[in-house]
């Protein structure tokens with residue numbers, strides 16, 4: 001049950017919040033990526049009378065956004081060796097494949113996962129355990145190389161045991177889908193506010209009552225949920241400093257990490273060959289590095305892949321306080337990609353396409369920032385320091401595919417009805433494993449990947 005609230009959620013610019021009374025439930029969701037939008041959508045569908053406000057520094061239809069969720073395309077797969085995420089991803093895929101709101105954005109091209117461990121077997125076993133039938137198999141390398149017209153014939157198969165081919169997975173047109181679902185949520189009654197949040201606001205008892213924007217406006221609600229992705233540790237640091245509630249800080253729970261993506265402009269002939277390709281993955285173990293993926297071409301005939309290096313950006317956020325955070329520029333300087341990172345990402349093209357990609361025209365580079373936990377689990381949890389404050393983010397480089405169902409679970413968390421297993425897995429306070437075994441953990445530092453002149 002959602003409890004009634006202490007104050008109405010509206011812009012009460014610079015007025016005291018304590019005098020506000022309310023009659024309806026009110027929710028402030030900070031951040032309009034997949035976690036925030038899904039939460040707003042599920043909330044307004046289940047509680048049409050609730051006051052739901054979604055706040056983001058960028059307009060949802062802006063041409064340029066910092067959200068990790070705002071992208072040309074994202075892999076939508078249920079190929080997980082962790083059965084919890086396998087099940088969750090299948091639930092999300094069922095929505096992508098059947099609900100008219102989501103269907104236009106999903107493309108069931110399949111995935112082609114080059115495995116260097118028992119990954120294929122583990123995934124296939126999970127499908128079996130969950131009683132799900134799918135066109136999924138572990139294919140010997142020789143046979144796999146000939147599939148899809150030999151598109152991945154030149155790929156690197158060093159140390160490869162087999163290739164996981166799942167024809168029921170695919171990809172989503174990520175930014176278009178994010179925009180469409182946000183628009184739908186707004187039509188259903190969600191209020192969208194374009195503003196950058198500077199700090200959280202608390203009453204004298206340390207109860208979170210809302211946020212203050214950089215412009216100085218105050219927004220209030222009884223439930224404040226942070227879906228702020230890679231910015232979350234910084235927002236909590238600034239809020240800890242302004243409120244004196246030092247335990248607000250994320251500490252080692254969340255680390256902001258950046259990954260470079262590169263887009264190749266295909267000519268007509270290559271486009272014809274690659275248009276219906278599956279999503280490609282190069283799977284590695286933690287001692288080698290993170291998995292690398294390549295997505296099928298967009299409608300503009302651009303083929304995308306991401307790089308082999310995931311990096312932190314550790315900086316002094318306040319005197320004596322060092323955390324990893326996106327660069328301070330309003331757009332996270334996401335289009336300013338150093339020569340060293342461009343060089344680094346060439347490797348991704350080589351391990352998928354070898355000589356096929358030698359003459360492709362490289363058109364775009366972007367650095368995408370996400371929030372990571374050591375285990376790769378999300379955080380969907382009340383914040384233990386302040387009543388009324390909740391956290392729902394930490395996609396840990398794999399959160400997009402759950403977009404259709406994330407909000408359902410965030411709502412369960414807000415209502416206190418999340419299953420004990422998920423509540424523990426996604427808790428703010430829990431025992432976190434050493435990241436040594438997590439191949440996706442950000443290990444490099446951005447300052448070491450800049451060009452010499454920009455280090456000055």
Ligand SMILES: Cc1cc2nc3c(=O)[nH]c(=O)nc-3n(C[C@H](O)[C@H](O)[C@H](O)COP(=O)(O)OP(=O)(O)OC[C@H]3O[C@@H](n4cnc5c(N)ncnc54)[C@H](O)[C@@H]3O)c2cc1C
Pocket residue numbers: 030031032033034035036055056057058065066067068069070073074075076195196197198227228229230231232235259260261293306368369370392393394395396397398399400401402
């Ligand atoms: C290169 C790359 C490739 C990926 N590929 C895949 C994939 O193929 N499949 C997959 O499932 N996942 C993928 N992911 C992961 C996925 O994109 C993320 O896990 C997911 O999008 C995170 O969603 P989010 O809502 O937590 O954060 P975001 O999408 O980053 O959204 C956070 C939002 O909060 C807003 N915000 C932050 N601070 C403030 C503030 N102070 N005031 C106002 N607004 C604020 C931001 O503007 C932003 O819009 C990939 C990630 C990257 C980086």
